[in-house]
Amino acid sequence: MSREQKAVERARKAFLTGRSKSLEYRITQLKNLLRFVRERQNEIAEGLKKDLRRSEFGTPLYETLGLESEINLAVRKLKDWAAPRPVSKSMMTISDQVYIQPEPLGVVLVIGAWNYPWAVTIGPLIGAIAAGNAAVIKPSEVSSHTSKVMEDLLPLYLDKELYPVVTGGVTETQELLKQRFDHIFYTGNGTVAKIIMEAAAKHLTPSTLELGGKSPCYIDNNCDLAVACRRIAWGKYSNCGQTCIAPDYILCDPSIQDRVIEEIKKNIKEFYTEDPKKCLDYGRIINERHFKRLMALLEGSSVAVGGENDESECYIAPTVLRDVKPDAKVMQEEIFGPLLPVLTVSGADEAIKFINQREKPLALYIFSSDNKLIKRMIAETSSGGVLANDCLMHFSVSSLPFGGVGNSGMGRYHGKYGFDHLSHLRGCLIKQLKMEGVNKMRYPPHTADKLGWARFFILKHVDFGSLGRMALLALLVVFVAVILQRNYTD
Amino acid sequence: MSREKLAVQQARKAFLTGGSKPLEYRIKQLKNLHRFITERATDITNALRKDLYKSENATQMFEILGLEGEINLAVSNLAEWAAPRPVNKTLLTISDDVYIQPEPLGVVLIIGAWNYPIAVTLQPLVGAIAAGNAAVVKPSEVSSHTAKVMELLPLYLDPEMYKVVTGGVPETQELLKQHFDHIFYTGNSTVGKLVMEAAARHLTPVTLELGGKSPCYIDKNCDIRIACRRITWGKYMNCGQTCIAPDYILCESSIQDKVINEIQKCIQEFYTKDPKSFADYGRIINQRHFKRIMALLEGSTVAIGGDSDESECYIAPTVLREVASGSKVMQEEIFGPILPIITVNGLNEAIQFINEREKPLALYVFSSSSKVIKQMISETSSGALLANDCLVHFTISDLPFGGVGNSGTGRYHGKYGFDQLSHLRSCLIKKLNMEGVNQMRYPPHTTEKLRWARVFLLKQVNLARWRQMAQVAMLVALAAFVVKVRCFSLSFSYIYELF
Numbered sequence: 001m002s003r004e005q006k007a008v009e010r011a012r013k014a015f016l017t018g019r020s021k022s023l024e025y026r027i028t029q030l031k032n033l034l035r036f037v038r039e040r041q042n043e044i045a046e047g048l049k050k051d052l053r054r055s056e057f058g059t060p061l062y063e064t065l066g067l068e069s070e071i072n073l074a075v076r077k078l079k080d081w082a083a084p085r086p087v088s089k090s091m092m093t094i095s096d097q098v099y100i101q102p103e104p105l106g107v108v109l110v111i112g113a114w115n116y117p118w119a120v121t122i123g124p125l126i127g128a129i130a131a132g133n134a135a136v137i138k139p140s141e142v143s144s145h146t147s148k149v150m151e152d153l154l155p156l157y158l159d160k161e162l163y164p165v166v167t168g169g170v171t172e173t174q175e176l177l178k179q180r181f182d183h184i185f186y187t188g189n190g191t192v193a194k195i196i197m198e199a200a201a202k203h204l205t206p207s208t209l210e211l212g213g214k215s216p217c218y219i220d221n222n223c224d225l226a227v228a229c230r231r232i233a234w235g236k237y238s239n240c241g242q243t244c245i246a247p248d249y250i251l252c253d254p255s256i257q258d259r260v261i262e263e264i265k266k267n268i269k270e271f272y273t274e275d276p277k278k279c280l281d282y283g284r285i286i287n288e289r290h291f292k293r294l295m296a297l298l299e300g301s302s303v304a305v306g307g308e309n310d311e312s313e314c315y316i317a318p319t320v321l322r323d324v325k326p327d328a329k330v331m332q333e334e335i336f337g338p339l340l341p342v343l344t345v346s347g348a349d350e351a352i353k354f355i356n357q358r359e360k361p362l363a364l365y366i367f368s369s370d371n372k373l374i375k376r377m378i379a380e381t382s383s384g385g386v387l388a389n390d391c392l393m394h395f396s397v398s399s400l401p402f403g404g405v406g407n408s409g410m411g412r413y414h415g416k417y418g419f420d421h422l423s424h425l426r427g428c429l430i431k432q433l434k435m436e437g438v439n440k441m442r443y444p445p446h447t448a449d450k451l452g453w454a455r456f457f458i459l460k461h462v463d464f465g466s467l468g469r470m471a472l473l474a475l476l477v478v479f480v481a482v483i484l485q486r487n488y489t490d
Numbered sequence: 491m492s493r494e495k496l497a498v499q500q501a502r503k504a505f506l507t508g509g510s511k512p513l514e515y516r517i518k519q520l521k522n523l524h525r526f527i528t529e530r531a532t533d534i535t536n537a538l539r540k541d542l543y544k545s546e547n548a549t550q551m552f553e554i555l556g557l558e559g560e561i562n563l564a565v566s567n568l569a570e571w572a573a574p575r576p577v578n579k580t581l582l583t584i585s586d587d588v589y590i591q592p593e594p595l596g597v598v599l600i601i602g603a604w605n606y607p608i609a610v611t612l613q614p615l616v617g618a619i620a621a622g623n624a625a626v627v628k629p630s631e632v633s634s635h636t637a638k639v640m641e642l643l644p645l646y647l648d649p650e651m652y653k654v655v656t657g658g659v660p661e662t663q664e665l666l667k668q669h670f671d672h673i674f675y676t677g678n679s680t681v682g683k684l685v686m687e688a689a690a691r692h693l694t695p696v697t698l699e700l701g702g703k704s705p706c707y708i709d710k711n712c713d714i715r716i717a718c719r720r721i722t723w724g725k726y727m728n729c730g731q732t733c734i735a736p737d738y739i740l741c742e743s744s745i746q747d748k749v750i751n752e753i754q755k756c757i758q759e760f761y762t763k764d765p766k767s768f769a770d771y772g773r774i775i776n777q778r779h780f781k782r783i784m785a786l787l788e789g790s791t792v793a794i795g796g797d798s799d800e801s802e803c804y805i806a807p808t809v810l811r812e813v814a815s816g817s818k819v820m821q822e823e824i825f826g827p828i829l830p831i832i833t834v835n836g837l838n839e840a841i842q843f844i845n846e847r848e849k850p851l852a853l854y855v856f857s858s859s860s861k862v863i864k865q866m867i868s869e870t871s872s873g874a875l876l877a878n879d880c881l882v883h884f885t886i887s888d889l890p891f892g893g894v895g896n897s898g899t900g901r902y903h904g905k906y907g908f909d910q911l912s913h914l915r916s917c918l919i920k921k922l923n924m925e926g927v928n929q930m931r932y933p934p935h936t937t938e939k940l941r942w943a944r945v946f947l948l949k950q951v952n953l954a955r956w957r958q959m960a961q962v963a964m965l966v967a968l969a970a971f972v973v974k975v976r977c978f979s980l981s982f983s984y985i986y987e988l989f
Binding site for chain 1: 508511545547548550551555556558559562577578579580582583588590591593595596671679682683684686687689690691693695698700712713716717719720723759760761768769770771856858860863867868871872873874875876877878879882883885886888889890891894895896898899900901913914915916917918919920921922923925928931932933934935936937939940943944947948972975976979
């Protein structure tokens, strides 16, 4: 039996003991996870420094603060989330119990990515644990130092049978994908995602695929360019552009292109100094393969800012390309690097058309002071999420579901969505063995008369919610009337 | 270009015109769908009589009524369902617009089944239309007469936006090569796997409404007479060809005889002494299934029924007693009018039995003890659970209908159908002011900035709770005012009287 098969079998055996059912148990594990994140900041930061040259502050800011927030939310809300959820009653169910009961699915496979290895590997794990599942965690081998930290240290905090960490590359992942899971949560690219969904199909396993794409960033003439470009520069060059929701390319009117480039240049200097290579807050490309891939994308486009690079360090300077053509190399794939192409369009209509000719992106960014324009862009395009007048921030709003559509993915998580997505929301209807007379209308022999009754019960819509509200209002009016009357008659 | 590819291309072209976006359009199409089922009622009932020997009233009650209910619900609620859905704000988003915007996905493929062909092919279509999608409808070729009637749909619905593509396996395979934005399949798990595999090639999400063996546990402690009445109805409707039919019974041996007796009484009451000549008792869909079901009887003891007539695909309402768990009838979903009874020593053994098998689409438990029911719920899993009745959870639009594990993925009915076939897009609309707040996130990163970030990201401010508290405070103030006025006027009148 392979190591992968063993880990999955052990996880399933541990799940079948039922110990992850109790909320106390799940909360304990979540609190242990929180302790891990807090106690092991140094090891986490060390791993990230070696993998992505992430600065010391970058670790909490971009990885662990978000996790802490999600864990706190899950711990606080778990009782609410896991409780039976009553549904509206109808005439047919007036004396019954009708509700939705959240339940664990079983064994979840979480396949992480290398760009924010903690956020995108542990983030889904929080939902999996909260929902009462066992989980097999497969960190990305590309962020190898972080993977080692996860392998060595997580089992010291979490139940190592319920939540095993299985490291490895393509071969190990393929072996894992042969096993049967109750849900597969994958973060990465579309090519691998198709393979995963195909493997999942053999067991009828549902999957969540957090993918990517080219997230467009439209800058309207009518907006504060200084602030817009500041936010875009931050969103683009964080983690050297290796962010699934980084603004991939800019669309703007040619009349503001120069100003946009100038503002971005200013902010690059302010954030990363005149020499980003020496700045601790500026990262590196994950490896040589991606470095080469990115450098090749520059071909055929004009560099307006940056362009410097150093292969030995996998360093690419914050770069802006101007007057980029739609068929340029840099526009043929998700960039996932610090290259920011600017394409000129004549107004929102052309921008919308451009966006709609391409696959649905994970994020759409719109910078404008004109609310009408923002609403129109939202109405005439589609994307995983939309963020107007900023970048990346929707990722940290736990009341917003995070996920893609079309090529950018399926499923969603964060906050309650992570819990719900990795649960089975079971419909429950508890009737009683009386009032059998009512059921006469459904039993054979079927007559027109019985059918008439059935029509009445099924089609007549009585809104009990609004009836209740009206009754309450009526009571209040009567109450006030009584008091007022007493006042006047006294 | 194949006929299937052309249909999908046309549907996509129609979708891209944006024609299905306005709610008025969708409501009109839904009302047209309603007209289809009322104006073509005779065609539909005739077709179902030929396909499944369903009586006219049964078709109305068990296929059309539910569909009408779903259409009416969608029409009256569409504005609400399609509206932006505001979400809880945080300190960081206090001055922003934060909401979820439902959007159409694009082109949805709906592959129907043959057992309730109208219900399981057109109910998903209601969700698809309501959500603003185009749709390609592929009715099951097995219920061939009904498939023919569905070809009339283009006379009622927008023929460009909603295509009906009939055919068998090759046509379905050709359809599955095309790119859809969602595939909704009702049927069995073998084909379900093929559908998911095909969908994977285009990263298309799927809803699979499958089946399985839905267990039915009868507790000693319950009104066995009523329980058996409801079970009999649930089992033999449509000759057992219902995805949520109670597949087999689990009960203690001490009540087995009573159960068999009661079911026999009910069979007679519902279907007369001669179900074969009774209009409200159906037929097996075709010879292949007839043979399959008859073969399942092998090795088991018939307690009731067992008679059959291959020329008519007729199988009598049948009950098997003392069935062994290894018998043929327990190896696959029966989907026919055969009801095996397996004896167990109480609830715990029943739960163990159920958990050794794949998660079913429905789980039935008959008991007067809520303890028993609660234990069954908490120690098993299934698409849905219904206590003390059969099938009726299907008609409750506020309950999501769908499976788990081998019984399927995804859900529909009511708002769930709308949501499942929509993209629920997160929207965060910020303004280009308050840039000062953002300082804490920009490089150069410092300890001071990080401290601020911690406050904003980790501090939990329950804005909803604040709002609630403010409302309560206002009510208290109002009450105090009213009381004060009353006291004041009382004391005023008192003083007045004194003088």
